[in-house]
Amino acid sequence: MLLPDLSSVSDLQPLADDMRKLRYALHCCPELAFEEVQTAEIVASRLKEYGYSVETGIAGTGVVGTLRLGSGERRIGIRADMDALPIDELNTFSHKSLRPGRMHACGHDGHTAMLLGAARHLAQRQCFDGTVHLIFQPAEERGYDSGAKRMVEQGLFTRFPCDAVFAMHNHPGAPAGTFMFRKGNFMAAGDRVFVKIVGKGGHAARPHLANDPIVAAGSIVMALQTVVSRNVDPAQSAVVTIGKIAGGSAPNVIPGEVELSLSVRSFDSNVRRMLKERITRLVHAQADSYGLHAIVDYVEGYPMVTNSDAETELAIAVAKELVGADRVTEQMAPLMGSEDFAYMLQERPGAFLRIGNGPTDGGNTLHSATYDFNDENLVVGSAFWARLVERYLPIQ
Template sequence: MASITVRHMAAPPATVSRHAGKQPEKPSDMDIAKRYCEIGDLAEAAEELRAIRHQIHQHPELAYEELETAALVAHKLAAWGYEVTTGVGHTGVVGTLKVGDGKRSIGIRADMDALPIHEQTGLPYASQRHGKMHACGHDGHTTMLLGAAQYLAATRRFSGTVHLYFQPAEEHGINSGALSMIRDGLFERFPCDAVFGMHNHPGAPAGTLLFRSGPFQAAGDNVYITIKGRGGHAARPHLTVDPVVVASSIVTGLQTIVARNVEPGQAAVVTVGVLQAGSANNVIPHSARLELSVRSFSPEVRALLKERITSLVQQQAASYGAQAEIEYLMGYPVVINSERETAFAIQVAQELVGEDKVVPHTAQLMGSEDFAYMLQQRPGCYLRIGNGDGEDGCMVHNPGYDFNDHNLPVGAAYWARLAERFLSQTPAG
């Protein structure tokens, strides 16, 4: 897809504020109140943000199909005075806002794609597209960043450059949107000193911000296994090689890998999400198919899992006289947050919502996330925002899930404040 750049007249430069010294200085309470975004500053925009989120929710688009969502984002950004580039990594959008003469730049990312799930929420703004829904909250992620974009363009209380990365295809698993944008020159064309991203977190109170420095979310690999046996009549199993029995044995055997091969202090998951075989109860099929999701945090454990899964599957199949074909795809790497940027992001969160609503060292998560590719290119931090607990905390990738609208002004204010604070500091070095 071709890239389109839209330019608008720049607004008058805002007052530039700087802090001397190599390390970012914590502002005084008076400075915070005077200069940086508060949640209340987004109160008037809350209803507009809900309308935008509900519009995106009603019209979900799968990976690399986000044409309508990308057009909406591009239109909003252009109207607010951003330089807008579309078609980055196929359907990605980047909005750029430069204010003053500051040399620093920040990148903030939101994902836009939906999932192939049929929505069952019964909400008035439920998906209008059968078999597609925003079951992971990307509609909320996109809207929070749009809210920050509108606020930053209106106030311009920073000096430097803000790049907003609206990314496609986070759910793709392989050849993801983050990787596509990077391969399309994201950080060369729209460079930043640090990059930040956010995901909602069901199970934590809405508006709570969760952080972890270092390894945070697991690497995720996908394994596709085809068991080839010899089909036949269900009444004469002795003349067949039953791939259903083989597959069942493999599923049981796979459960021993983490329990008996991975060091107990290490985290790992091997999940069989698909087992397909046969179509009639009086027919032994010729083949069976397994699909696995494999999660880990260390390169050593990741390599061990691949070796043990491959060996176990092949040997189990051979022991029954069957054959196994294995496609092992290395997926997203580990999300590793840099220490300095995470400490800064925590500080901004504590200023905004208070220390009681900030978890600075939350538990590691076995879910994977392609923002990891961006963190391989630039220092930064990936954080979580509580989506609600109890009945409001429905897990993502569930047909009953919905993003919590309470988070829209909170997340937008956080991104705005983070950008203002980041671009008010003198770079270290």
């Protein structure tokens, strides 16, 4: 039997206009974490139209489309995230957000459109042998109790068994249509720390009658700068960032309390534990030294994204076949950002990869109010997913 060629970029080109219109529709109507009702309805409707078996309501608004062909026993899962961010969009193009305070500032509209394009092509071509589970996930941006975590906890891989799982994210700063991979630890674990320094408020002219939490907060901010530089092996990677300080309401009033919010990133489980212990002890010690009380809420967030070797090597081979070796980075530098696909990779082997989104000129960076997914990626990203499925589930 003469087997058909694997899917190529040119095979997906006829779907380009439809994918672009779909992305624009999604971009216009962004929805925040666990509120992706309209997006989920669009995804489910499309999948049913293409002939997939569809399950909805997983982790609230999650959708899984399943297509089985032939007698093959292997099963592959591919995830796309659907949620937007609480940002007022500053773009002026025709498909800008119609919902104030919400926008697709991370390209999840593109991720969803790419996977739906691949879904349509796979159903039309029917050139694989096995089972495909397409996972449309809510709440990747949540930072804690995320969509991936909830889907896994609600039995995602029991209901939809997968031998391997894959996901893709756009990457501003790299040329559009290029692919980036990394075997092993790829993206950092991300934790959040919420600190409240409780003192005694009073009049700005009578500081001796108060106990100023702002002074203590300043000392804590400076002390936290030593956590990485003096506690983490220089050969390791970690970041401690104080992203928010809030306290006081007037220049002539000493407030009774001050709040700090921290982001903590790490690549090693031992380093992660040490950071938690050191930050907690340091905050309490600094507050105590000023006669103040500290309340520390240390929220452990996403784990590290760790790609398995075999699945990453397969994905690299597919990308090279698709766009050429010169447009593929096999082992890019680790990224300090975090990604909740890590929860799925804790349960199943797989790979998380990046696709270049073009230059970052004009504020075209992730989580920017002027960000937009690059439409050049729609066809090549969909072709990658289709070819990966055909390589993972080959017709014998």
